[in-house]
Amino acid sequence: MTAKRPFRIAVMAVVVALSVTACGRDAGGDSPPERGDKAVAKVDGKIIWASDVKHEAVAQGLVGEGEPLDTSSDLFRRMMDEVIDQKLLAAEARRRKLDKDPAAQRRLIAAEDRVLGDMLVENQVADAVTENAIRGLYEEQQKLSRRSMEIRARQIVLATAAEADQVKKLLAAGAAFEALAMERSRDAATRFNGGDLGYFTTDVMPEAYETALNGARVGQVVGPVAVEGGFALVKVEDVREEQPIALDAARPQIVRFLTYDRIRDLLEKLRAKAKVETLIKPEAGAPKAVPPADAPKVAPVPAAAQPQTKGTAK
Structure with missing residues (x-):
C-alpha cells in the first residue's frame, strides 16, 4: 500500500469501515457477488472483489456507475488500497468491540438504512430508466417542440x-x-x-x-x-x-428527469402509506426549505430536452 496518501482518507475509511460492520454482518464470501466478478485481494483470508473496489470508486465520485474501471489502472490500485484499509479498520473495530457500543449501533443502523435505501432506488431506476423510456420521452418532446x-x-x-x-x-x-x-x-x-x-x-x-x-x-x-x-x-x-437536439445529447438530462420522477413517485406512495409524525415545529419566520437550483422541475416532459441553440455568438 502506498504510504503517502492523505490522512483524511484514513479518517473517511474509519467511517466507511463502521458501515461495513453493520449489525455484525460481513459482506465477504467465496462466491462472486456479481457475474464475471474477479477476486483482486484477500485480507485475513476474506476476498475483496473487483466490484467492491468499483463501488468504492463510484461512492467517491471518481467514476460513474456505468463506467468501466480497469483493474490494471492506477485508480483501481488506489481504490483497492482504500478498501483493504477499510477491511483492516473494520476488523480492528470489531476486535475492540466498538460495534457493540450503543452509539456505534445507531450509526451502523443509519448506515444500513442508507445502503438499503440506495439499493431500492437503484432497483426502481433500473425499471424506469430504460432505452424505450428514454426514446419515448425524447420522441414525445420532439413532437411537442416548436422549431424556429x-x-x-x-x-x-x-x-x-x-x-x-x-x-x-x-x-x-x-x-x-x-x-x-x-x-x-x-x-x-x-x-x-x-x-x-x-x-x-x-x-x-x-x-x-x-x-x-x-x-x-x-x-x-x-x-x-x-x-x-x-x-x-x-x-x-x-x-x-432549427435542428432538433440529438438523442445522445439529450440522453443525460432525460435520464435525470426519469430518475427524479420515479423516486418522487415512490416516496409519495411510501409517505401516503406510512404514519409520519414531525415532533418539532419550525420557528416562526423561518424560511421554508427550497429544492436545489439544479433540481429537475416536475413537468410532463423535461425542459432540458428542448432543442438547444447551435453555434456561438459574440
Missing part, C-alpha cells in the same frame, strides 16, 4: 461606424467577407475563422443583432450594428429550420 428558423452568419467587428462603412464599401466592390474578417475584425473569438458565428436563433443574440437580422436574406450584409466592442457588419450565410 435559425441563421448561419459571419461578422466583422470594427472600432467605429465610419470604419465599418469603409469595409462595407469594400465588400460591395467584391472583397471576400472571410478575408476582411481575418484582416480587420476586432472580435478575437471569430476573427480567425473568417467571422463565422455558426448557426443560431436570433432570440439568443444581443438585441441589436436580433433587430438587424430580422427578415435578412441569404447573402445579405447588414449593419453597421452597434455592438459591444464597436460596430458589426453581419453577412447571412444560410437560413434553415
